[in-house]
Amino acid sequence: MGEAQTRGTPFVVPAEEMDDALAPRVGGKALALARMARAGIAVPPFIAVTTDAYGTFLDAAELRARVLFELDRKDFADMRWEEMWDAALRIRNLFLTTPLPDELRAVLAEPIAARFGETATVVRSSAPGEDSAGASFAGLHESYVNVRGVDAILEHVKLVWASLWSDGALLYRRELGLDPTRSSMAVVVQEIVAGERSGVAFSRHPENEEKALVEAVHGLNQGLVDGAVEPDRWILARRDGSVLEHRAAERHDMMAPAADGVRLVPLPVERRSRAPLADPELPLVFGLARRAEEHFAAPQDVEWTMRRDELYALQSRPITTLAGEAGDGRATYLSLRRSFDNLSALRRRIEDESIPAMVAATQRLGATDLARMDEDDLAAAARERKAEHDRWVDVYITDFIPFAHGARLFGRAYNDALRPDDPYEFADLLTATPMLSLRRNAALERIAAAIRAGDEAAAEREVTRYVAAFGDAAGDAAAEADAALAVARRLAARPAGGPAARPDRERLERRYLDAHPPEERERAAELLDLARASWRLRDDDNLYLGSLEGLLNAALEELRRRGRPVDPRLEPRRVALPSPLAGAAPTAGADEAAPAGSAAPAADGVRRQARQIVGQPAGPGLAVGRARVVEGREDLLAFEDGEILVCDAIGPEMTFVVPLAAAIVERRGGMLIHGAIIAREYGLPCVTGVPLAAELITTGDRVTVDGYLGIVVIG
Amino acid sequence: MTAVDEPLAVLRALFARQRLGVLATHGEDHPYASLVAVVASSDLRHLYFATTRATRKFTFLTADPNVAMLVDSRSDDDVDFHGAVAATAVGAARELDGAERAQALDAFLRRHPHLRGFADAPTSALVELQVRTYYLVSRFQNVTELHME
Numbered sequence: 001m002g003e004a005q006t007r008g009t010p011f012v013v014p015a016e017e018m019d020d021a022l023a024p025r026v027g028g029k030a031l032a033l034a035r036m037a038r039a040g041i042a043v044p045p046f047i048a049v050t051t052d053a054y055g056t057f058l059d060a061a062e063l064r065a066r067v068l069f070e071l072d073r074k075d076f077a078d079m080r081w082e083e084m085w086d087a088a089l090r091i092r093n094l095f096l097t098t099p100l101p102d103e104l105r106a107v108l109a110e111p112i113a114a115r116f117g118e119t120a121t122v123v124r125s126s127a128p129g130e131d132s133a134g135a136s137f138a139g140l141h142e143s144y145v146n147v148r149g150v151d152a153i154l155e156h157v158k159l160v161w162a163s164l165w166s167d168g169a170l171l172y173r174r175e176l177g178l179d180p181t182r183s184s185m186a187v188v189v190q191e192i193v194a195g196e197r198s199g200v201a202f203s204r205h206p207e208n209e210e211k212a213l214v215e216a217v218h219g220l221n222q223g224l225v226d227g228a229v230e231p232d233r234w235i236l237a238r239r240d241g242s243v244l245e246h247r248a249a250e251r252h253d254m255m256a257p258a259a260d261g262v263r264l265v266p267l268p269v270e271r272r273s274r275a276p277l278a279d280p281e282l283p284l285v286f287g288l289a290r291r292a293e294e295h296f297a298a299p300q301d302v303e304w305t306m307r308r309d310e311l312y313a314l315q316s317r318p319i320t321t322l323a324g325e326a327g328d329g330r331a332t333y334l335s336l337r338r339s340f341d342n343l344s345a346l347r348r349r350i351e352d353e354s355i356p357a358m359v360a361a362t363q364r365l366g367a368t369d370l371a372r373m374d375e376d377d378l379a380a381a382a383r384e385r386k387a388e389h390d391r392w393v394d395v396y397i398t399d400f401i402p403f404a405h406g407a408r409l410f411g412r413a414y415n416d417a418l419r420p421d422d423p424y425e426f427a428d429l430l431t432a433t434p435m436l437s438l439r440r441n442a443a444l445e446r447i448a449a450a451i452r453a454g455d456e457a458a459a460e461r462e463v464t465r466y467v468a469a470f471g472d473a474a475g476d477a478a479a480e481a482d483a484a485l486a487v488a489r490r491l492a493a494r495p496a497g498g499p500a501a502r503p504d505r506e507r508l509e510r511r512y513l514d515a516h517p518p519e520e521r522e523r524a525a526e527l528l529d530l531a532r533a534s535w536r537l538r539d540d541d542n543l544y545l546g547s548l549e550g551l552l553n554a555a556l557e558e559l560r561r562r563g564r565p566v567d568p569r570l571e572p573r574r575v576a577l578p579s580p581l582a583g584a585a586p587t588a589g590a591d592e593a594a595p596a597g598s599a600a601p602a603a604d605g606v607r608r609q610a611r612q613i614v615g616q617p618a619g620p621g622l623a624v625g626r627a628r629v630v631e632g633r634e635d636l637l638a639f640e641d642g643e644i645l646v647c648d649a650i651g652p653e654m655t656f657v658v659p660l661a662a663a664i665v666e667r668r669g670g671m672l673i674h675g676a677i678i679a680r681e682y683g684l685p686c687v688t689g690v691p692l693a694a695e696l697i698t699t700g701d702r703v704t705v706d707g708y709l710g711i712v713v714i715g
Numbered sequence: 716m717t718a719v720d721e722p723l724a725v726l727r728a729l730f731a732r733q734r735l736g737v738l739a740t741h742g743e744d745h746p747y748a749s750l751v752a753v754v755a756s757s758d759l760r761h762l763y764f765a766t767t768r769a770t771r772k773f774t775f776l777t778a779d780p781n782v783a784m785l786v787d788s789r790s791d792d793d794v795d796f797h798g799a800v801a802a803t804a805v806g807a808a809r810e811l812d813g814a815e816r817a818q819a820l821d822a823f824l825r826r827h828p829h830l831r832g833f834a835d836a837p838t839s840a841l842v843e844l845q846v847r848t849y850y851l852v853s854r855f856q857n858v859t860e861l862h863m864e
Contacts, residue, residue, distance in 0.1 A: 073854065605864050609860040612858035
């Protein structure tokens, strides 16, 4: 390093010294800004931290091998998105907890401090090839707004580096056929211009060559980019800039700088009736996009902001693909990230509207007596139940599944604030929220307690209460009671227990809140509350949907019982696992090829036997025991104390045997799936993401579950 | 190797790529390891290698034919931890002669033509390892057993 390094392969390049030859080192975003500045377009002052700095950090901290180790646990093709997210979280934590080597830090700190001092900055990704003709990583790599002081800037530079390995960026690279290990990352550090109005301008409309497009919001651009603030939108004639259409937004909020970062705040009432851009200002913004297009000789998408009527370009990139063009999944990968405000709105909708409506629908439909209906009424009831179930499956996909991002958003914030060695420590703050399945398990424990005390009458009463509270509205009450009693008897044969004693949540919570400056604590507490709601719903939503599915199945069953043909279109759509207590079997991973390692001898005389399988560590601990592969209700009822629960995907309706289990092994991967959540609650060793778990392991196999390393040994 | 790759196909690809294996023998109360040029039969049930009879490995395998052979695809790089595949073959070794030797030698020399002089020398033995079991390790920790029955 030292002088030769700074001269030969500079770690920091000021805007004034950037030329095209530096493109592979400073990235396209930095170069575009430099070129605009040279062309006389107002651009906030900036510097670039080059890819050499990134490479030096990786080498000095030996991060390349560690990143590969996290990423290559399993073949990409075998990984679910949840596992990618987990790997990305672990990699991000590596970057967070690895300090910059002193020498590199010194070389970076000096020019950054000299240029920015305590001025607020934006720290943006500028990966070489990031916004090229065929690809746009806009939004997939990170940008951080309102970062002050050299220490904070350098920490955020590391976070931008880490975003090269975010789940969305990894998936997008895979789609483009790019090798992430060959990718690199430069970073732009730019003085913030706290504009009163901001937006984007497309010199050519992405969907119409004759038109141009300008979007504008009050406040900072972050609101528009994150989708938190709806923009006003103008369609212009590309030829002369005349306004063809103006669609005004419902203007409620704006993004404003906060002590640390940005914050969505209510838009002052007097500005709500005003469009962010006045008519005479539109040509200025459109003109900026046109100038950028002329300069770069290609249609441009320019981010801009206006402070005291002075217009700045924040970045410019080529308009790459037309919206909706096939084969580019970037939009999907972008949707993998949700903002706090977006998730808060989702939560209100789910808690205030969807869940009460689902419960009401279940009660209403469950109140009808199918056995007494004539055939026409029964057919109509089946159709009604199908329509209701379909409706909620849609809501499940559009709202419930994305709401799981609440826990993820919190996980990142927790790790940012506390930098724990265990990247999943945050889950300890989310567990022991009152999940339905845990309440049900507590009810089972009450039956077991009555049996232990020899009070059969009390046990009967508890069973009745259990069925009333947790039984399926349409299920067979007697069968439910038998199932509950069978599990409770096994529970009774062992000492009274329940979820494991978890770390002191109050202490953890205090530590989390104390890690924030006082003015940020309320926000931190809100995020924790959101995350807990998100965590809870991941368990509860399947139970609610399962009830509706049970009702639909009951109607179809009644039709069959009467010898009536059942239209296959009436069968329930499968997104959630069906409830084994309602008599159906969970669907196996039908999307997977035949197992490579079944123990049966093949025709070629070679007997294949999986001996050790790698999944993801999802609950620390070690357990050895007899495997019970759970594929349906019968397996659950046969579950013995101390067995290892092996399944394709654990649903909350299966969790009532968890108190009996010594460990959990699941094909589905991820830290935030039900198996991992419930294992964490009970302190059980758990390995998820085990390919073909239910096929490779047979009930009765002796299995060792290493929840520290995520390894399952058979035999 | 993904979870659903056929392990025999993985083994075939490994033997097609690798020419050397590490032979583990046992004698004089201690284990012993040596690098040998190896070729697999098309059904993967036999591995063949040549050695001079004066070697320690030949002495050991003659006294105790229970041997193991490790063949792997490592490149001594970071990616090996998850990219490399290693197969340990366990079985019984014996020196071949007559028609068996001629047939095996033919396969051996197709893979290692430059070793003709070495393999043809009167002091060299052509050894067959009849494989009972392969232990195939991929992605650092995935282990599949292949019992050649």
